[in-house]
Amino acid sequence: xxxxDLFTRLTSTHKPDCIxxxxxPAPEAVPDPEQxxxxxxxxxxxxxxxxxxxxxxxxxxxIGQLAGLLILARLTERPEMADLTEMKSCQxxxxxxxxxxGTLVAPPGLDRHKLQLESAHAFSGRVxxxxxxxRAGNVNGAQLDRMSVQIKRAYAHxxxxxxxxxxxxxxxxxxACCSCDALVAxx
Amino acid sequence: MADYSIWVLEYCYVSKYHKxxxxxxxxxxxxxxxxxxxxxxxxRHHVAMIDVGYNDKAYGKVLGDRFGVANWRxxxxxxxxxxxxxxxxxxxxxxxxxxxxxxxxxxFPKAKFYIQEREISKWVWxxxxxxxxxxMMVAVDPGDIVRGVGLAADKRLVTVDGAMEDVLPGIxxxxxxxxxxxxxxxxTVRNDGQKQSEDTWVLAGDxxxxxxxxxxxxxxxxxxxxxxPVGLAVGSQTNLILATxxxxxxxxxxxxxxxxxxxxxxxxxxxxRITNEGLRVTEICLAxxxxxxxx
Numbered sequence: 240x241x242x243x244d245l246f247t248r249l250t251s252t253h254k255p256d257c258i259x260x261x262x263x264p265a266p267e268a269v270p271d272p273e274q275x276x277x278x279x280x281x282x283x284x285x286x287x288x289x290x291x292x293x294x295x296x297x298x299x300x301x302i303g304q305l306a307g308l309l310i311l312a313r314l315t316e317r318p319e320m321a322d323l324t325e326m327k328s329c330q331x332x333x334x335x336x337x338x339x340x341g342t343l344v345a346p347p348g349l350d351r352h353k354l355q356l357e358s359a360h361a362f363s364g365r366v367x368x369x370x371x372x373x374r375a376g377n378v379n380g381a382q383l384d385r386m387s388v389q390i391k392r393a394y395a396h397x398x399x400x401x402x403x404x405x406x407x408x409x410x411x412x413x414x415a416c417c418s419c420d421a422l423v424a425x426x
Numbered sequence: 427m428a429d430y431s432i433w434v435l436e437y438c439y440v441s442k443y444h445k446x447x448x449x450x451x452x453x454x455x456x457x458x459x460x461x462x463x464x465x466x467x468x469x470r471h472h473v474a475m476i477d478v479g480y481n482d483k484a485y486g487k488v489l490g491d492r493f494g495v496a497n498w499r500x501x502x503x504x505x506x507x508x509x510x511x512x513x514x515x516x517x518x519x520x521x522x523x524x525x526x527x528x529x530x531x532x533x534f535p536k537a538k539f540y541i542q543e544r545e546i547s548k549w550v551w552x553x554x555x556x557x558x559x560x561x562m563m564v565a566v567d568p569g570d571i572v573r574g575v576g577l578a579a580d581k582r583l584v585t586v587d588g589a590m591e592d593v594l595p596g597i598x599x600x601x602x603x604x605x606x607x608x609x610x611x612x613x614t615v616r617n618d619g620q621k622q623s624e625d626t627w628v629l630a631g632d633x634x635x636x637x638x639x640x641x642x643x644x645x646x647x648x649x650x651x652x653x654x655p656v657g658l659a660v661g662s663q664t665n666l667i668l669a670t671x672x673x674x675x676x677x678x679x680x681x682x683x684x685x686x687x688x689x690x691x692x693x694x695x696x697x698x699r700i701t702n703e704g705l706r707v708t709e710i711c712l713a714x715x716x717x718x719x720x721x
Binding site: 256299310314328329387390394409 | 485488543546549550553555557563567569572574576579584585
């Protein structure tokens with residue numbers, strides 16, 4: 240390999256902890272249902288956005304749960320996460336999301352949006368599937384590193400599928416320290 | 427002798443926040459200004475912060491348009507008012523995981539973060555509950571937990587189980603389980619470094635929003651004053667009151683030494699100034715040899 244080839248390869252190869260080092264569709268900004276509805280005025284878009292909400296909510300929770308469990312697995316060096324009732328709930332929710340994704344029909348122009356949801360689901364599934372492989376003690380570094388990248392990638396995909404107007408958003412602000420007069424006035 | 431300087435730095439605000447959110451039971455009593463702040467503690471060769479605010483890139487438009495949050499400024503701009511940069515910060519104590527406290531870790535690349543383990547584990551539990559119990563997930567961004575994964579991988583996240591003494595010299599962490607959140611935490615600075623300190627400051631996080639939580643009229647129960655908890659608790663108001671009592675006992679019931687960070691009236695109790703950005707810098711105390719940043 241010539242030095243120029245090596246240089247090209249080094250500058251174009253993602254570091255192991257980069258979420259783009261994983262194969263699959265890129266997490267990228269895609270037209271959201273609100274934008275598409277403005278452009279198309281389609282009832283199908285509205286139906287799609289409504290159908291997305293429970294999937295998005297499932298994914299938001301799954302990713303949050305898995306991230307929290309990853310932190311605890313890393314810092315406590317205890318492997319029992321796979322046996323927790325919280326993990327069972329996570330698995331059940333992931334299965335529900337799989338079924339809903341299976342029946343989700345994306346109108347023309349929103350197939351890329353659906354792909355982001357599917358990718359979030361796929362990467363979170365990989366993380367979930369690795370928890371049973373963890374062992375007691377400080378021996379899981381490589382697996383935890385890989386799971387960390389995967390969960391970040393899952394989040395990036397879900398974030399790309401977010402849409403405030405379609406009520407696909409990461410944070411429920413309704414009781415936050417900012418629910419103020421603007422909200423009251425809007426009611 | 428004082429080891430640490432402490433400043434409360436406003437990074438944005440809500441002009442009109444419903445008072446019942448600040449003060450439990452204060453229904454139909456109008457609105458108060460709610461500053462969003464973080465705390466900087468500087469001394470003993472450390473720069474520490476309590477909470478890191480939120481990232482405007484992620485939430486700014488929603489918060490501005492829907493909730494009237496105004497005048498958000500980047501930590502670079504905010505910290506410059508006390509002569510610091512985000513890179514100077516080596517330690518961050520996260521009082522709880524709400525987005526406006528834990529939502530900007532990426533802007534502090536050299537800091538080690540401390541949070542209660544219970545705050546993480548109980549959020550995981552809350553997220554596992556059925557949708558009809560979704561209220562318990564309020565104001566938490568899964569993205570902040572995901573970023574916590576990165577911090578843990580980099581050995582920059584420490585989960586604390588309960589109290590932790592001298593996490594920095596003279597600085598202690600205390601937990602208030604099942605109160606404002608599942609694993610809320612407050613920070614105590616013993617500014618003379620003594621175990622039985624004569625110069626203690628309590629940085630209350632969201633366990634106390636404003637002075638009224640520490641001292642409000644007790645006429646209704648025929649006492650002069652009493653504690654009234656904040657409006658929002660995923661745990662219980664009882665636990666907020668118990669935490670308040672413990673915080674107050676640490677400062678020998680000198681209420682001005684318990685610092686609420688959503689309190690506009692800090693200006694009446696401590697020296698402060700408004701910056702060119704329209705945000706307040708409040709100087710709680712100065713370490714020996716430190717120059718005032720509000721004079």
